[in-house]
Amino acid sequence: MIYLDHAATTYTDEAVLKEMLPYYSEVYGNASSLHAEGRKATAAVDQSRERVARALGCKKNEVYFTSGGTESDNWAIRGVAYAKKEKGKHIITSKIEHHAVLHTVEQLEKEGFSVTYLDVDEYGTVSPESVAAAIRPDTVLVTVMAANNEVGTLQPIKEIAQICKERGVLMHTDAVQAIGAVPINVQELGVDLLSLSGHKFYGPKGIGVLYVRSGVRLQRFMLGGAQERSMRGGTSNTPGIVGLGFAIEKAVNEMEENNAHVTALRDRFIAAVTERIPYCRLNGHPQSRLPNNANFSFQYVEGESILLSLDFEDICVSSGSACTSGSLEPSHVLLAMGMPEELAHGSIRFTFGKRNTVADVDKTVDVLQNALQRLRAMSPLFPG
Amino acid sequence: MYNEKVLENFRNPQNVGEIPDADGVGTVGNASCGDIMQIFLKIENGIVVDAKFKTFGCGAAVATSSMATQMIIGKPIEEVEKVTNRAVVEALEGLPPQKIHCSVLAEEAIKKALEDYRSKKAAE
Numbered sequence: 248m249i250y251l252d253h254a255a256t257t258y259t260d261e262a263v264l265k266e267m268l269p270y271y272s273e274v275y276g277n278a279s280s281l282h283a284e285g286r287k288a289t290a291a292v293d294q295s296r297e298r299v300a301r302a303l304g305c306k307k308n309e310v311y312f313t314s315g316g317t318e319s320d321n322w323a324i325r326g327v328a329y330a331k332k333e334k335g336k337h338i339i340t341s342k343i344e345h346h347a348v349l350h351t352v353e354q355l356e357k358e359g360f361s362v363t364y365l366d367v368d369e370y371g372t373v374s375p376e377s378v379a380a381a382i383r384p385d386t387v388l389v390t391v392m393a394a395n396n397e398v399g400t401l402q403p404i405k406e407i408a409q410i411c412k413e414r415g416v417l418m419h420t421d422a423v424q425a426i427g428a429v430p431i432n433v434q435e436l437g438v439d440l441l442s443l444s445g446h447k448f449y450g451p452k453g454i455g456v457l458y459v460r461s462g463v464r465l466q467r468f469m470l471g472g473a474q475e476r477s478m479r480g481g482t483s484n485t486p487g488i489v490g491l492g493f494a495i496e497k498a499v500n501e502m503e504e505n506n507a508h509v510t511a512l513r514d515r516f517i518a519a520v521t522e523r524i525p526y527c528r529l530n531g532h533p534q535s536r537l538p539n540n541a542n543f544s545f546q547y548v549e550g551e552s553i554l555l556s557l558d559f560e561d562i563c564v565s566s567g568s569a570c571t572s573g574s575l576e577p578s579h580v581l582l583a584m585g586m587p588e589e590l591a592h593g594s595i596r597f598t599f600g601k602r603n604t605v606a607d608v609d610k611t612v613d614v615l616q617n618a619l620q621r622l623r624a625m626s627p628l629f630p631g
Numbered sequence: 632m633y634n635e636k637v638l639e640n641f642r643n644p645q646n647v648g649e650i651p652d653a654d655g656v657g658t659v660g661n662a663s664c665g666d667i668m669q670i671f672l673k674i675e676n677g678i679v680v681d682a683k684f685k686t687f688g689c690g691a692a693v694a695t696s697s698m699a700t701q702m703i704i705g706k707p708i709e710e711v712e713k714v715t716n717r718a719v720v721e722a723l724e725g726l727p728p729q730k731i732h733c734s735v736l737a738e739e740a741i742k743k744a745l746e747d748y749r750s751k752k753a754a755e
């Protein structure tokens with residue numbers, strides 16, 4: 248199997264898994280319990296919080312564990328919107344956000360908030376000037392992702408956060424794809440809230456973090472027990488928390504080495520595809536992009552049929568095409584970048600990881616070339 | 632998501648190609664919805680003696696094109712006209728619910744090719 252879908256999820260690193268395992272059936276206490284077994288879990292959660300804080304450059308009490316990136320995004324946006332609704336009800340975001348953000352702000356629109364969706368350029372970049380121009384007296388939050396999950400384009404988060412600070416508006420960033428791929432320090436970036444998710448950097452699934460700068464007022468999200476300093480009820484997912492803490496530390500420590508590896512593979516892939524496959528184009532920013540991401544549009548063919556053809560050869564990728572999702576619309580990200588619908592339907596995302604090899608890249612290019620020849624011969628759009 | 636029969640029809644689709652001197656051609660769908668299907672018919676004495684297709688589309692679109700052409704070859708026009716997308720889906724032993732709209736195209740393409748055949752005949 249050749250797995251080239253690391254933006255969807257990564258495997259859990261062996262060392263991470265080893266750290267987690269004792270917390271299932273040996274050290275299984277509830278981190279809220281007062282007895283010794285509970286205290287062992289509390290200590291483990293506390294150590295993990297420390298690791299996350301160190302990785303992000305923040306304080307321990309600014310780290311909240313959640314069930315993943317989706318919850319962190321939901322909480323950050325609704326938490327600020329509800330806490331600030333007396334001040335204003337306007338939120339700014341971009342057209343290329345993950346659905347965890349987009350569906351949350353759409354829901355807020357139904358509840359009477361107003362939302363500005365910023366355009367992006369052809370590379371999928373949000374301009375800081377457009378943020379500045381969109382801020383109104385009643386704007387309470389700007390949420391722009393650090394790195395796009397489909398095309399990998401990195402966003403000018405630092406510049407946007409600077410503008411928000413000057414204008415007295417809170418700034419949230421979905422950094423789910425950025426952690427472990429680009430340096431993320433919340434002080435340097437100047438963001439007020441940041442979402443991340445364990446399973447994108449070789450940690451476990453179903454665990455995430457919301458960073459909240461101290462002093463930022465946020466409405467609590469999960470009502471229940473007094474966990475997470477009474478801000479997020481629910482028994483702490485100790486194994487997940489331990490895994491996430493260990494994984495983020497490892498990801499940050501090994502970032503340079505990992506990036507060198509995946510960038511070399513990615514660039515070899517881009518070069519070979521560009522040379523050997525006609526009528527294709529690389530989507531996203533040519534330089535300012537995630538080190539492991541290559542997203543291509545292949546003209547005259549539909550993405551799912553490419554994906555299936557690769558799947559027959561045991562190669563895992565994902566497509567920006569739509570008819571799988573039940574809607575007829577292709578990827579909202581590619582459309583926001585101004586891509587014609589036909590081309591957007593023929594887009595495939597390849598995201599490389601630590602275990603991939605040069606042989607994986609070469610095999611994939613061969614299979615892809617054959618698949619495209621076959622599918623194009625079948626296509627009524629192909630000029631021949 | 633797809634069953635074996637659908638995957639087999641996608642992997643080894645039957646009747647791919649064009650018929651240069653086709654008696655009827657039908658093209659339906661558009662690139663913006665993600666599926667385009669083109670069906671070519673050769674008709675002799677009221678019988679579809681050959682059918683070929685070209686499809687831009689997902690796995691379901693390719694598989695239904697393949698199955699639909701297999702189902703109509705050798706059949707008289709009156710029967711071909713009655714081939715519904717449901718019959719094609721049944722022959723494929725089912726499609727995921729969100730893919731049914733892709734299979735409708737096959738029925739429409741066949742109908743359109745027959746229309747084309749009739750208008751060509753009328754012009755003769």
Ligand SMILES: Cc1ncc(COP(=O)(O)O)c(C=O)c1O
Nearest residue numbers: 315316317345347396423424444
């Ligand atoms: C940019 C982005 N935000 C949010 C999420 C959701 O994270 P999770 O799967 O942990 O809920 C993902 C991953 O699917 C993502 O890529």
Ligand SMILES: [Zn+2]
Nearest residue numbers: 570666689733
């Ligand atoms: Zn389809």
